[in-house]
Amino acid sequence: MIVAHPEIDNSTTQQFFKEGLAGFDNYEWHEIKQEFEVASERLLLIKADRIVFQFPLYWYSAPAILKQWLDEVFSVNQLDLSGKELGLVVSTGSPSKDFQAGGTEKYAMSEVLRPYEMLANRMGMKYLTPVVIHQFAYLKETDKQQLLVRYQQYVTNEQFAxxxxxxxxxxxxxxxxxxxxxxxxxxxxxxxxxxxxxxxxxxxxxxxxxxxx
Amino acid sequence: MIVAHPEIDNSTTQQFFKEGLAGFDNYEWHEIKQEFEVASERLLLIKADRIVFQFPLYWYSAPAILKQWLDEVFSVNQLDLSGKELGLVVSTGSPSKDFQAGGTEKYAMSEVLRPYEMLANRMGMKYLTPVVIHQFAYLKETDKQQLLVRYQQYVTNEQFAxxxxxxxxxxxxxxxxxxxxxxxxxxxxxxxxxxxxxxxxxxxxxxxxxxxx
Missing domain, CATH: 1.10.287 (Helix Hairpins)
Known part of the structure; x- marks a missing residue:
């Protein structure tokens, strides 16, 4: 789990997910910091079978902190992630109905997230259907529980689909x-x-x- | 011109464009720095009729330095850019034939740049057809000159289209x-x-x- 949030401790969504993984042991929770060592970040990625970027959507892409990390850590020639899976867990404050032709945002979330799909393609990785969370704060308790189980499977279940x-x-x-x-x-x-x-x-x-x- | 390049002085492409605007006076060349003041950046934007982001494509989007700037400077509630134009000048090392169905990158450049189109849409701006430069280093001299004139018009000509x-x-x-x-x-x-x-x-x-x- 490559988690990128500028204020992660104040994010209810991120804390909800973090706590939801307690009790599982086949994953690693890795919060992106401003300062990092490229070599050790790459080692972490090489160990994983599934790599998941988890972030809130800012201006239709990840926060700058993840882009900085991607620009430095990912490399076609110096990092071999071929055959691994790439997943996304993306939260947004806009409702899902906005993301379609005729909606306020005009385009589907699949199109918004195209750059990550293309990243996976370029690295020879398998792109997993993203988990997109719309308006987390407005979810009912039962919806939150369903989301949590879906999330737990996305992170820990090899055959989640x-x-x-x-x-x-x-x-x-x-x-x-x-x-x-x-x-x-x-x-x-x-x-x-x-x-x-x-x-x-x-x-x-x-x-x-x-x-x- | 909002220019974002981590090593702008070493970029032949960026220097080519910068020099190409000498002699024009209806534009402002603004290089994004790591440190900036949100208020003064916003004032600059408010003065402009056309705002152009100029950057090399890193992992199918702008370098982190522009994302950081966007995340902090752009705001739906605190910055009114409605009615202005938003343009993009994007350089990439991959050939244009890669960006189509069946090509190596699978998707068209219009789709890669969707987040910027959606940004324009959300801010009530008019999205201009981007200027995309593929493999600048391999361009013939006449192609470079044609590109330069196209670029000059994109920046300085109200009716460039x-x-x-x-x-x-x-x-x-x-x-x-x-x-x-x-x-x-x-x-x-x-x-x-x-x-x-x-x-x-x-x-x-x-x-x-x-x-x-």
């Missing part, structure tokens, strides 16, 4: 963390049962399809 | 600067004669069209 990968992540997490709680054990067995049924259904649908052919 | 505006700019420039030279006087009279003929032709074409209706 598929339904199957998400279920496995839940089952693994529940098993590891709280399986001696009878309430949780019940939830866990329901999840596993559902997943088995889903498999059966998928298999049956597949059979029907083959019969039709 | 229309053919008529361009001719007027040439005539005015020649009149002001070198009209006592007989060679130039001849060139000038040819230009003015051509422009008159063009007007006549346009008028005739218009008449034909009306007859057809």
């Amino acid at each position: 598929s339904f199957n990968g998400q279920v496995n992540w839940f089952v693994k997490g529940l098993n590891e963390r709280v399986a001696d709680n009878p309430e949780v054990a019940k939830l866990l067995s329901v999840l596993e049962e559902n997943e088995e049924q889903r498999h059966d259904l998928s298999w049956n649908v597949e059979q029907f399809k083959q019969d039709e052919d | 229309s053919f008529n505006g361009q001719v007027n700019w040439f005539v005015k420039g020649l009149n002001e600067r070198v009209a006592d030279n007989p060679e130039v006087a001849k060139l000038l009279s040819v230009l003015e004669e051509n422009e008159e003929q063009r007007h006549d032709l346009s008028w005739n074409v218009e008449q034909f069209k009306q007859d057809e209706d």
Whole structure:
């Protein structure tokens, strides 16, 4: 997690995410500072499988502090990140409806974030669908919880994009963390049962399809 | 001209443009520094009719020094630039053929520069078609001269986008600067004669069209 925020300690969004990762151990939280050593920053990147830039959107791109870091640390010839994943966690104060043709901002967030997609492309990295948070302060509590789970998976789940990968992540997490709680054990067995049924259904649908052919 | 380059004195491109504006007086050349006063930067912007960001493309956007300046100086509530024009002069080491579907960079330069277009939109400014310079070092001398004239017009000519505006700019420039030279006087009279003929032709074409209706 390459986290870039000029006032990170005062940011509710950033603190929400930071606290949301407590209990996971397969990630590193790295806040960008004004001063840094290029060599050690590069070592950190080389160790990672997935690199995620997390920042608030200022004038349709990352704060200057991340650009400074990118300009110095990233390099086509001196840094090999090919095959790794590049993700983005971007927060903005504008509502999502603004980012479309006919909306106030006119263009989709995919277009706003094009430079990062092109960066990934140039470095031979796989660009992950960004997590974009619109108007965090106005989110309802349940929406915040859903966002948090999505965020946790984006950071810690290798297979976060598929339904199957998400279920496995839940089952693994529940098993590891709280399986001696009878309430949780019940939830866990329901999840596993559902997943088995889903498999059966998928298999049956597949059979029907083959019969039709 | 808001010029942002971390090593401006060593940049052949930037020095080429800077020298190319000698003799014009309706522009201001302003190099962005690490340290600046927000209030005085804003005053400078308020005085201008056309604001042009000039920078080399680093990782598909401006160098960090311009982003820092933008993050602090630009403001929706504290700075009114509505009705002014926003232009870009962007240099890149990659060839223009890379910036298209199927090209190495995959996306057009219009998409790369979307954040600046959106900035203009948000500030109520008119976004001008950017001047993009690909691989300046490899340009032939005649191409450099053509680029220079295009650049001079982009900076100093209110009507740079229309053919008529361009001719007027040439005539005015020649009149002001070198009209006592007989060679130039001849060139000038040819230009003015051509422009008159063009007007006549346009008028005739218009008449034909009306007859057809």
